[in-house]
Amino acid sequence: MNDTIKLLKSHRSIRKFEEREIPPELLIELIRTGQAAATSSHIQAYSIIHVTDKHLRDQLVELTGGQKYVARSSDFLVFCADMKRPLEAAKSTGENVVSGMTEQLLVATVDVSLVAQNIAIAAESEGLGICYIGGIRNNPQAVSELLSLPHHVYPVFGMCIGYPAQYPDIKPRLPVEAIVKKNRYSDDSEHVNAFNLTMHHYYQTRKGGNKVSDWSQSLAPRFNQKLRSHMQEFLIDKGFEMK
């Protein structure tokens, strides 16, 4: 197992950080490294809002559901899918351009995810810890207003980055046999059952608070309600018309 694979396997989300700033030139280097990720047809459909203003950080804590580390990590980045830049670039050549395709929503969402994951790994390789903040989609309209996000730009997730002040247990993952299917999709309920036992054990024995649950039970609250039901209307409003 080489060092990079070791690093990748040691990922855990960090939610407690030292009161220590990341040198600004290191942060920029991490982002530049992130940009080396693959990008669909070189489109690079993303922008990153680096939120340094303390007042904005505090407001983002509220807008993401009270996650205090959004204000307490050394840095907070808002990763945006950005179709504005490529659309304008294409238009500048004299072409009539088409916007609002579902395909464009997918491309930009994948593009920004690949960059973010590269940044996460680069950060971890420098001894930093990160936490993705999907809660940025709790109030995407308010976040967009706060950060002046224009048409054809939407906030996909945030990321806290800083020096870790905790080392939580690494959370187990589904057996690889559940994830990988040979040539055709196949049933994996047997592996899910096994994983429920794994997670039951994990929740009982983990550091920092145990509970009685398993994987299926932990997912239930996520699916028994219309979570973030505003997203479609928000995206349409933002020019990701999804047609």
Place this chain on the structure above:
Amino acid sequence: MNDTIKLLKSHRSIRKFEEREIPPELLIELIRTGQAAATSSHIQAYSIIHVTDKHLRDQLVELTGGQKYVARSSDFLVFCADMKRPLEAAKSTGENVVSGMTEQLLVATVDVSLVAQNIAIAAESEGLGICYIGGIRNNPQAVSELLSLPHHVYPVFGMCIGYPAQYPDIKPRLPVEAIVKKNRYSDDSEHVNAFNLTMHHYYQTRKGGNKVSDWSQSLAPRFNQKLRSHMQEFLIDKGFEMK
């Protein structure tokens, strides 16, 4: 610059591979490593179809627009956003579950992208090369039938993996100043103009075929048509109703 950052920065898509197989246990180890990526609420909303059948590989060459390396790389993976597994897990607890939310489409698309990027990096750390195949969305319905993808599962992209038989130039990226915005979204057209000059020079001097173009010109064919206009209907049909 540490070795992991060096590795990340050396990424280029590989489209020519040696005729040499990746040991099966290494491939599984790469995928297991990929699974360590962050996942929204532990949902792990992805499946990977490992296509080993030669006939299927040949058909996928056609369905992705004639990209021969889809058949010629040691391995070909089809990365699917998979909401079936978590929906069924949640349902098994006795809950009434909600499917088809746009939010779920986003979560699964991000989840599978993070895993894929981790696998890409793990592969490159072992001296392998990769190429993402967005062309899997050229004919997503036919791909779904070929690979028996069920409801609530959709193919997001493919990935060729193998031992590189080429080392193309590393493609420049937008200046980091265009990508990163401080506290609020801001105009970046000045940096885009500079990048057009960078790309003009790159296209004139790169190995393996030069041409007269720049970034904006290279994007025009992507936006002057309704590229993959079937995606919305396809996703609705697959149970990503986008509501």
